[in-house]
Amino acid sequence: MSSKAEKDQESVSYKVLLDENHALKSEVESLRASLTEAEELRRAISEGDLDALVIPGPEGKMVFTLDSADYAYRVLVETMNEGTATLACDGTILYCNRHFAELLGIPLPAIVGTSIYQFIAPESAIIFKVLLEHETGKEEINLQAEGGRSLPVYLSISLLETGEFPKSWCLVVTDLTEQKKNEEILANIETARKKEIHHRIKNNLQVISSLLDLQAEKFNDRGYVKDSEILEAFKVSQDRVLSMALIHEELHEGGEIDTLNFSPYLERLIKNLFHTYTLGDSSISLNLDLERNVFFDMDTAVPLGLIVNELVSNSLKYAFPGRNDGKIQIKLFSQEAGDKLNNEEELPGKGSRYTLIVSDNGIGIPQDIDFENSETLGLQLVSILVDQLEGEIELKRNKGTKFIIKFDSAANLL
Structure with a gap:
């Protein structure tokens, strides 16, 4: 009895498995047919052989044409x-x-x-x-x-x-119209901010210069320090401060805020020095040969301005003892413009190599003085500043003094 029941149970199980196998085969065949249809549809679409698709939806079949x-x-x-x-x-x-x-x-x-x-x-x-x-x-x-x-x-x-x-x-x-307008507004705000910074720095430097002047006056009132090195040190320091203040004044008043049109700045700086150091009947002449529209950033303009300040003030103070006449000449040009100096054409030079020449026809610097290892603060400062510019400096002593300084800069020549 037990054996017959077991056989019947096995027969039922086999039938169920057989039915499931047939169902799986039918489902696989259906999926294979769907895949074939999908592949044929993809091929027809890609080759342009299809005009419309019939898509079943909740409200019945819908025709979707290309x-x-x-x-x-x-x-x-x-x-x-x-x-x-x-x-x-x-x-x-x-x-x-x-x-x-x-x-x-x-x-x-x-x-x-x-x-x-x-x-x-x-x-x-x-x-x-x-x-x-x-x-x-x-x-x-x-x-x-x-x-x-x-x-x-x-x-x-x-x-x-x-x-x-x-x-x-x-x-x-x-x-991009609105974006450009917004960028212009932000640029104007940034320009105004930087100009205000330059203005404040200039004012602060002028305050420092005034304090140096007041301190020098106090020493000047004491008889034992009149015309001494102390007064001279105050005056020289004041000139250095004013040369930097002038840069910030130019940037505040000019059209550029990050780069300085260097030739007009040099003209103002040198004229200020002549006004300070030439007295009485002195007729020391000035010859400026400066390339126009040369723009330097602050990293170049400040040390270069200080170099010119030191060399020109040294010439005015020491090059012409006992003389009322003399000549100081300053040149600034780019390398490309320098290659065309003998050409009558306009010099629109472009490049990053520049030459600054400061010369006079005075008594010159004695041969035994090594200006790069000088004990005077001014010449020491010049050497330090040239190194800061990663430049080269050369001194020629015949018929006066001529300093030739060459340096690189990412300046723009417009």
Whole structure:
């Protein structure tokens, strides 16, 4: 009895397993058919052999044509916040959306069929051409809108491969007008802040100069220190402070805030020194040969100004003892301009190598004095400042004194 029941149970279990096996086979066959259908559908879409899809939905089957897909894409393109356009290989605009036309301020029908190049600002023509040559890329450029208005945009360009045209491009244009306005506002705020800093530094340095002057006056009132080295030290220190204050004054009053137009500054500095050190019937002449529109940053301008201050004041104080006449000459030029000094053409030199020459026709520095290891503070300071500029200094002693200083700088020549 027990054996018969066990056999019946085994027979039922086998039948259940057989049914499950048939069900699994049917499901696998169904999945295989679905995959085959999906692959055929993918191939048909990619090869352009399909006109429509029938998609089941909650309200029954729906027909979705490729034309309707194109319509949905066009709605997306037309309502996006960026301007878009399609170009033929010669730059002809084949299509643009409404926003692109609004950016240019030109009716859309008047744009399609025209050349994109008439809407590229002249200063951006080369950049745009390079983007097309690379076939893809992103860059900030300027478009030329209605009335010649310059429109800053961020341009994204990519190559399109279509059957209709051998080569075409898709442009996506983002208006940067508001961003540029905000950047300009921030730049103006930063400029005002830096100018105020220069103004305060100048005022503080002038206060220090005034304190030195007052202290010198106190010593001057004491008979035993009149015309002594103490008074001279105060005067020299005052000149050094004023030479730095003058830089900050120029930066505060000028159009630039980070770089100094160095030649006008030198002219003011040297004239101040002449006013301070030439007295009575002295007729020491000044010859300035300074290259124009040379801009140095603070790291170059401050030490270079101090160098000129030391060398010119030394010439005025010591080069012409017992004489009422003499000549001091200062030259500043870039290396490229220096190579053309004998040419009558204008010197628009560009480069980062500069030469400063300070010379006089006075008694000169004795041969036995090594100016680079001098005991005088002024010449020591000159050597230190030239090292700070990572420059070179040379002294020529024939027919007076001539200091030649060469240095590198990331200055701009405009």
